[in-house]
Amino acid sequence: TPTSSGKSYSNRGMTLEEDINAANTYYVSRDMAIVHKKPTPVQIVNVDYPKRSAAVIKEAYFKQASTTDYNGVYKGYHVDFEAKETKNKTSFPLSNMHEHQITHMEQVMKQKGLSFIIVRFAPLGETFLLESKYLIDYWYKQQDGGRKSIPYSIVKEKAYLIPFHFQARVDYLKAVDKVLAKLEEDVNV
Amino acid sequence: TPTSSGKSYSNRGMTLEEDINAANTYYVSRDMAIVHKKPTPVQIVNVDYPKRSAAVIKEAYFKQASTTDYNGVYKGYHVDFEAKETKNKTSFPLSNMHEHQITHMEQVMKQKGLSFIIVRFAPLGETFLLESKYLIDYWYKQQDGGRKSIPYSIVKEKAYLIPFHFQARVDYLKAVDKVLAKLEEDVNV
Numbered sequence: 001t002p003t004s005s006g007k008s009y010s011n012r013g014m015t016l017e018e019d020i021n022a023a024n025t026y027y028v029s030r031d032m033a034i035v036h037k038k039p040t041p042v043q044i045v046n047v048d049y050p051k052r053s054a055a056v057i058k059e060a061y062f063k064q065a066s067t068t069d070y071n072g073v074y075k076g077y078h079v080d081f082e083a084k085e086t087k088n089k090t091s092f093p094l095s096n097m098h099e100h101q102i103t104h105m106e107q108v109m110k111q112k113g114l115s116f117i118i119v120r121f122a123p124l125g126e127t128f129l130l131e132s133k134y135l136i137d138y139w140y141k142q143q144d145g146g147r148k149s150i151p152y153s154i155v156k157e158k159a160y161l162i163p164f165h166f167q168a169r170v171d172y173l174k175a176v177d178k179v180l181a182k183l184e185e186d187v188n189v
Numbered sequence: 190t191p192t193s194s195g196k197s198y199s200n201r202g203m204t205l206e207e208d209i210n211a212a213n214t215y216y217v218s219r220d221m222a223i224v225h226k227k228p229t230p231v232q233i234v235n236v237d238y239p240k241r242s243a244a245v246i247k248e249a250y251f252k253q254a255s256t257t258d259y260n261g262v263y264k265g266y267h268v269d270f271e272a273k274e275t276k277n278k279t280s281f282p283l284s285n286m287h288e289h290q291i292t293h294m295e296q297v298m299k300q301k302g303l304s305f306i307i308v309r310f311a312p313l314g315e316t317f318l319l320e321s322k323y324l325i326d327y328w329y330k331q332q333d334g335g336r337k338s339i340p341y342s343i344v345k346e347k348a349y350l351i352p353f354h355f356q357a358r359v360d361y362l363k364a365v366d367k368v369l370a371k372l373e374e375d376v377n378v
């Protein structure tokens with residue numbers, strides 16, 4: 001059933017994070033992978049413990065996250081990624097990324113984890129898995145005065161389109177499988 | 190320098206979690222592993238945005254965690270663990286564990302992640318890495334009317350003692366290496 005907003009079936013008002021959470025729930029229910037979103041880090045300052053009811057946090061502050069949004073394990077592979085949605089059609093602006101996320105991605109890669117971003121071009125209704133190595137390349141080029149975004153054409157060339165799946169929504173493991181197939185290929189050359 | 194409390198050097202007032210956090214900081218500084226503690230999950234209900242200062246969370250509630258405390262990646266291996274401290278000397282009480290943690294451990298094992306607990310017998314000043322398979326074995330035996338704890342002697346037999354390290358405090362990667370060596374051995378038999 002199409003919605004009144006006229007959005008495509010795969011994109012009717014669900015945010016990328018909601019879609020990924022749905023995928024993770026689906027994957028764990030099928031023993032396909034175990035991936036969780038990290039809770040928002042909060043500095044708790046003051047807690048009330050009323051009798052006969054749940055503790056209430058009365059004062060707390062948002063802390064800077066030191067990692068990416070999601071991580072977990074899939075067929076023995078450590079997977080770690082950040083989800084990013086852009087309203088842009090022609091490029092992915094690097095202003096979407098934070099320095100600490102880049103640092104974390106580099107650390108994960110050093111330990112041979114699979115590090116990537118899931119990027120959605122909202123107006124196009126397209127969602128991609130882009131390996132962090134490409135992102136990091138653009139990140140450092142930008143610091144050397146290079147462009148402030150990754151062109152859509154490059155994403156389309158380097159990244160893997162994530163197919164829509166009725167239950168998993170963004171069926172990103174399909175794209176992870178392509179990354180793994182490529183890794184195997186490179187090893188066997 | 191020994192402290193007035195007479196505790197041993199390796200255990201002078203630091204909690205197990207503080208020691209593990211120190212280990213993780215040390216490991217990442219040396220590019221040895223990248224492991225983080227998961228933030229406490231909190232349901233945020235009400236946030237104040239004062240002018241010219243940080244947002245203040247005015248009402249929030251603790252949520253049940255759905256995973257274990259720590260996870261990360263080490264030499265391509267996904268590691269996932271829970272830290273538990275007991276005041277007991279003769280056994281590790283299973284009441285320290287929660288059902289959802291056991292479920293999570295099983296899920297991680299199915300995906301070929303390394304799943305374990307780091308258990309400290311505080312009065313003995315000894316800290317062990319115990320693979321989840323042993324813990325889970327006792328967990329289900331308990332549900333069948335078995336004993337409510339894992340004897341210290343079994344922990345000593347099945348688990349790996351974690352050595353103290355001046356900077357890393359609990360140098361648990363040393364114990365992980367033993368788990369990995371055993372895995373290799375089992376494959377090569």
Ligand SMILES: [Mg+2]
Binds near residue numbers: 069082083084
């Ligand atoms: Mg994000």
Ligand SMILES: [Mg+2]
Binds near residue numbers: 273
């Ligand atoms: Mg714990």
